[in-house]
Amino acid sequence: MLGAAGLSLLLLSLPGQAAEKPNGKQAKTEISIPEAKVYQTTGQVRVNGERVHYEAIASETILEDDKDKPLASIFSVTYLRTKTDSKQPRPVTFVFNGGPGSASLWLHMGLFGPKRVVVPGDAKDDGAAPYRLVDNEFSMLDKSDLVFIDPVGTGFSRALGEHKGQDFWGVKEDAQSIAEFIRRWLIEHGRWNSPKYIAGESYGTTRAAALVDELQSGWTDISVNGVMLISSILDFSHARYQPGNNQPYIGFLPTMAATALYHDRVAAADKAMGLSAFVEAARQFAMNDYALALLKGSRLPEEQYQAVRRQLARFTGLTEDYLDRVNLRVSASRYTKQLLRGEDRTVGRLDSRYLGVDYDSGGERNDADPSGYGIDGAYTAAIHQYLYQDLGVKITRPFNVLSVDVNRGWNWSISGKQMHYVNVAPYLGRAQRENRDFRILVANGYYDFATPFFATENTLADNGIDNSRVEMHYYEAGHMMYIEPSSLKALAKDIRQFYQAD
Template identity: 35%
Template sequence: MIFGACFINKKIWLIFLICGFLIVYFGLRAINPSCMALANPENDTKVTYHTLLINNNEEITYSATVGFIPIIDQKNQTEQARIFYIAYNRQGIENLEKRAVTFAFNGGPGAASMMLHLGALGPRVVEKSADGTRLIAPPFRLVDNPNTLIDITDLVFIDPVGTGYSRVTDGTDPTQFWGVNEDIHCVAQFIQLYLNKNGRSTSPVFIAGESYGGVRGAGLAKVLQDIGVYPSGLIFISPVFDLGTIQWSSLDDRALALTIPTYAAAAWYHKKIDPDYQGDLDLVLREVRAWVEDHYLKALWKGSAMNEEERDKIVEKLSQYTGIAEDFIREKNLRVYEDDFASELLNNAGLALGIYDIRVTFPGDYTDEDDPSYFLIGGPFKSCMANYLKDDLQFESNLSYLSGSAEVYEKWNWESGRPASKYEGTVSLGYPDISDQLSKSMHRSDFLKVFIASGIYDLECPYDSVLYSVNHLDLPAERRDNITHRVYMGGHMLYTNPEAHAQLKKDLHEFYKDILGE
């Protein structure tokens, strides 16, 4: 009897356990997926589906995937960080082996991929003014992007560690990812893991980087080849490869000289250039570049060895080209740096220029904190990104989305990007320069092609600085034919000018078509 009673009780308890399990199971199944994303975003991949009309009302259906990929320490196989990404995949593609995947990121270092994502390449973009030089009043909104690349390629926007929602795990030192080479190897691991995880290891791979993304992208080309991923194309928008060629990292004469043509473009745009040069901008800039090479650089080289007549000629011509008063140029010893130029050109009107886009003006003197061309886009992009994640992509997190991180920039290890010492036992104290890695990757692969887009009104990474780096790549003539360099009527974020943005899409379409043969 005791045995029978126990057996009956066990059956009752078993029934209760089964029922309890079913209640919990179906209860969890009924939970709203968006609430699950909020509860534990670091372990959730969120997929939504959307449609878009582009190319004369061609309807494109695509998925948007929001997720994380863990970065693993290869020595002890422990997770060290989780990189946040947003990926777009066109639906209805039968052969994914022929469908390109483009990995895109901004620069900084310490910047998330928000600008390229919501400004240039993604299916939705922040609404712009007619020429991109005016701040539209709130409410800020996203609109369908007629110039998106989703019709040509799938897109993956990467937020490096310390930006976006990408974070290290507890107990991991984030600075191990914050350096020139450290960052390149981390992003390379992300790309390889993404390709493997999503069955895209044999798809054509493209890399797209903006600004400091030029350093990251050029380094990635070689490192990816080292681990068995061979990119087909590299896209650089307003890039830097050698930090010795731009003023925000270098104050030497080379960086200054390479900026003078952009000063002339600014003076031309604001009608401050000498009236004799207010004609065709291309012709003016050719003359300015020739003068910089033949006269200005030699004058800087000679320094105090110049006689007064030589100095007067340099001052006069520099003033004519740049619109800056001769007395100011003499006071600065022929060296007018970009912040002085931005404050001085329109000083009589009480205006300062933007470094990121010299078409944009702002009352008062120039300060980096209040750069008018960055202020123009900072707030609208951040506001739209927050709403886009929540409303369109149905993703929420208790973390803050870091569109930019001063901590990452301030703690960046620049030394790891310096060229190797030529002699054993010596130390290279030069500027970080990734040009040799770009040359190496192009030497290795005859099918690797490079597209570079520069804004003629960009003082952050001037066109001539990029051209200088390209002209000094160690490449044979046949490999140089694989490089395309286009100039657009815009600033650093050249795509904020709708006209430049539309032309960029046309040029990139031809670039992909040339590589993919479609």
């Protein structure tokens, strides 16, 4: 493991002043590259009934091109367990969030790391500071060393020299830079023979699939033991509403059913069924009568149209009149505005348990996501307080929690030709075929309108994936299911068992 001095040797420090050419003309001024920063601390936390001691390393890693010229600086926080008697190589898990454009603070401060920020578990707003930052008894540090990665343009990570952020903002470009970071980390920490896991959330699951392909392709193979897909999106045809694409209407319907049930917008008999049974009924309707009706389009006989409309009203909690006006097609953005319009309330996108109040009730979509502004204050304060006070970080430039520039500047092409829908699911199927130990865990929130669970099921049922090596888990919460206490406990147990299966 390299200290600050060792890491600084990996830098190519360039002078900031102009050089004089022999003919008397000045050469182009080269851009000065700052020295990589490393901050090391120690700590301990009680996890799963045992005391875990660890070393924390918050650091910048300089990525270089084939001419040793700096490309980018990637900020990460590494946790290495200490004072352990085990002679076996410890697993290491590389963790990131999504966006694209998000730093890794959500999984860091909400699930995996040794500290956790507490937000209301009953879908209420987090309010203002002070917030509670507690020891995380559900941390995975007892099972695996942890590396939280902020991709270029997020957190403190940035392009260097003459390079721009856009050079790294894309499905393939991003996966390549994270793969190079992981390769460098394994070298610096001597961990090539450790079991390796990847955990991603939201777009981070897209990144995870692309990253696995990047790591395991070719002869410099970094084989991965497993991936943890938290609120998964792999095939974007299931989530992008475009004329002629009916997949999202099918994929989102069971989430609408769960939401209608939660907000008491279903019949008493359906409410008595309970969440699991009612959602299963919605699944069956979605992939049979409803899917066929959408496929038939204008060829659908009136009698069948009316029958489908009645069932759609049953599962969504919306009126048949409204469903007529939208031609049996309800987008997620319309639904979160329409369901409680009569009460001047909206429901959340990331977590539809949350309620919001818009400027007025006349619009087509929410002014903002109540499940987003309901937690962001606490997480933003927590990561800043933790980095600067607990880990001793002295970097003064802004920490990008979520970058709009990255998100809007993203290159969605994965084949050299622009594809309308990104689909990285086949990468996971190939990873299974080429690595007999490769396993997949998928965590789904019933109330998640960002990455709906039924769309994930439909994706995994196709794309050459061996579902005997896929674990599917469901939680009565939303996109970030770990903010709800019982879901956090269940998710932590499921992940811990996933590690133990190896």
